[in-house]
Amino acid sequence: MTIVVGHPTRTHDRAAISLGAMLARSLDTDLLVVSVVPAPWPTLVAGNVDKEYAAWSREAGAAAVTDAKRVLAEVAADLESRAVAVPGRSVPSALLEQAARVDAGLVVVGSAEDGAWDRVALGSTADHLLHAAHVPVAVAPRGFATHAVPRFARATCAFRADRASSDVLRRTTEICAAAGADVRIATFGVLGKTMYPPEVRGEQDVLDSFVEQSEAALRDAAVATGLRDVDHVVATGRDWAEAVGRLEWRHDDVLVLGSSPRGVLARVFVGSHASRIIRHSPVPVVVVPES
């Protein structure tokens, strides 16, 4: 199950390749670093006026491959890896094409350039991948390369009180068992805002109920998956930043979240909590599409 890493052509962000290397080492697999360059027009253009453009595209691709190979030599010398530049109409769709071609088990990308240091920031590529990918997508926090560790030692699996998330938990547990990592289960919740004028308050009750529900569902899931000694933490707060910040995080952590493939309608009606948790994560995030 090769890991496909999206490596940007213009910047020299090492975060994605560093994260790809860490995951590949833990999961005992190889890396395919893909840089996507603009595709020339498929039809012949009169007078070959786009020749210069095609040449620039090829050069940019070659430069990106050289850059990727240099980074690979530094952070993934012990791993089997390749770097390629492929033409594509958009970065996410080209990455997904490559992932399908090599039957990848995971796609890794970096954070947006304007994101905060040490936090995950979803750029347009990552955002599109999260909505469209049928394979898990990992996103590195900005500057992840500076404290990358050889292998991850613990996966924090976000757990909601529903079946889809029990499924994600089961898969995470299996993968962590193979990778020799611990599993920590976290229930994330935020306190609803006070409705003004404040006639009736019940948001604390709602949050308490959710946590209880989640604990009950977790007991069921633990019985079903044969988990023992579950390390369960509750992360609640007035907003997502506070909730995520309430947990203890280490540099060898990854955060695993389930995300449902959302239709247009669902996106309008249901705010995506997953993407809000992701935005405040100080550790790499792996988003697993729920079946």
Next chain:
Amino acid sequence: MSVDAGAGPTLRQQLVRRKPIKALRGPHDGPDLKRSFGTFQLMMFGVGATVGTGIFFVLQEAVPDSGPAVIISFLVAGLGAGLSALCYAEVASAIPVSGSTYSYAYHALGELVAMVIAACVLLEYGVSSAAVAVGWSGYFNELLDNLFGFSLPDALSYSPIPYEDNTTGIINLPAVVLVMMCMVLLIRGASESARVNTVMVLIKLGVLLMFVVIGLTAWNGDHFDGFWDKGAAGISAAAATIFFSFIGLDAVSTAGEEVRDPQKALPRAIMGALAVVVTVYVLVAIAGLSAQPASEFSSPEQQDAGLAVILENVTGHQAWGTVLAAGAVISIFSVTLVTLYGQTRILFAIGRDGMLPEKFSSVNPRTLTPTFNTIVVAIVVALIGGFVPADYLWDTVSIGTLMAFIVVALGVLVLRRTQPDLERPFRVPLFPITPLLTIAVCIYILSGLAAVTWVIFGCWLLVVLAFYFLWGRRHAALNRGVVADTEVPES
């Protein structure tokens, strides 16, 4: 869960057992509410929660009962609401929980009283959401008509149940749609922020002030002739209906936890809010009465969007009516959202206490809101709003609220006797006169309600209590090992 009735508490113990305060917060103590509100902000909450629930519709209901003496009815209803708010504030401040009247009653007065209060507040919130939605529908149609020259046909804007000689239709569609829109917002977890609340207060006060100014330009003192003609019975009947428009003043009372100096700030905020609200209401009533004779308030053209129609009649222009209708449409939308929200959270609290099926307190993990609860509430409220004329609804809301307030005032008296040492950050002034006066005023207002309202209320109370005795009592969360406070703590 199996309940062994034999080993459990006796019926008497069960009816008077109180929910211990420490059982309220679970091990995952969430972020605490901050003590941050000052008197003025608190007062604005009171004004914001109160103005808008009724004043846009209530004149057309109350003036036919009382004639020009409706002004006295407003003062009486205001007095009742203000006194009740003070009593409520004492109970709310003594019991450090967040919630509604129901929660306070369960902690202070026992399970049976809590269920009675629950029946009352379900009317106060659920039925008033429906009533407000119906009122919104009238202004919405008026706005459509003024702006685009068409409005929904009668069949789609009036309920099928006749009330006197009012227009009937098949369904009040705008009311149903409004409730459904609020449902979607609540499921998404939307909430009205303090800033939006302030904007809404300004919109409401702005259009009402405009109504007053324009109404007074058409001053005709003759309209106040025969001020006392309808007598005391007319005044109390109108006050009973009007009481509905003072609901929300208790928003101030429950904020005790978040106030910096409750003993000073609470009564000031309650009195301040009351003063603003009563002034606005009385001015609106005077302006309305000065602009047209009392008999015209019951004309069919004013059945809905009453204030806007008066403005149009006074000025001969649609523009002013349009502005008022637009203000009403925007601000009543937010009132509906807030009352509907209140209803869902009260049911949630009852569900948490085990007196309703667990589904009511289950939270959708995707939205982190009680989705099932919200959908049930919205459907019931939409059905009421769509098929029952508002005229039946207002009095039902008033009776529920008045009953709840009487119980709260009794609660103040009882708690002072049974738990004299309970810490009370706020104590009602002039004890025991204030709670006794509260009860007296509320009973006087209640005396104005029609027999049919009492029958509806009695039936509803029976339904709720029957459900409690047959189901809720056996499933109460207090049965599950939590030690209830059945004894009065020794002082």
